[in-house]
Amino acid sequence: MYRHILIPTDGSDLAQRAVRHALSLAKAVGAKVTAATVEASFNVYDVPSSRDLQMSGAFTEYAEHAKTHAGKILSGVAEAARAAGVPCETVQLEQDHPHEAIIAAAKQRGCDLIVMGSHGRSGIAAVVLGSVTNKVLTHTTIPVLVCH
Numbered sequence: 001m002y003r004h005i006l007i008p009t010d011g012s013d014l015a016q017r018a019v020r021h022a023l024s025l026a027k028a029v030g031a032k033v034t035a036a037t038v039e040a041s042f043n044v045y046d047v048p049s050s051r052d053l054q055m056s057g058a059f060t061e062y063a064e065h066a067k068t069h070a071g072k073i074l075s076g077v078a079e080a081a082r083a084a085g086v087p088c089e090t091v092q093l094e095q096d097h098p099h100e101a102i103i104a105a106a107k108q109r110g111c112d113l114i115v116m117g118s119h120g121r122s123g124i125a126a127v128v129l130g131s132v133t134n135k136v137l138t139h140t141t142i143p144v145l146v147c148h
């Protein structure tokens with residue numbers, strides 16, 4: 001059945017439900033998992049003009065924050081996987097379009113399933129806000145299991 005499951009997560013409660021489901025499934029079928037989190041790349045336009053001369057410091061600050069944030073999320077998944085007896089790798093991805101990073105990571109790592117959460121927005125909220133999950137669903141050929 002499934003041998004390698006990608007679990008994209010942002011650390012939210014909804015994503016945590018998907019993590020728990022993915023780990024249960026992985027344990028049941030003897031699969032390994034890769035937990036991934038996607039951080040946006042550094043945007044120079046987010047730095048106030050008063051800090052232009054401190055751009056490298058702002059970049060370093062941002063990189064450290066992103067690494068710390070991703071580390072907390074991924075270490076939580078890795079610990080839950082250890083407790084469940086499921087082999088787990090973790091990866092921090094940097095990409096402004098999370099769905100592209102998720103799909104690329106799944107392909108590069110040979111994943112045969114992606115398990116992720118979705119808020120299930122509909123109507124105008126779905127159109128305006130978009131959905132990483134919806135974009136993954138519409139742009140990948142790898143099966144996706146969506147947890148609500």
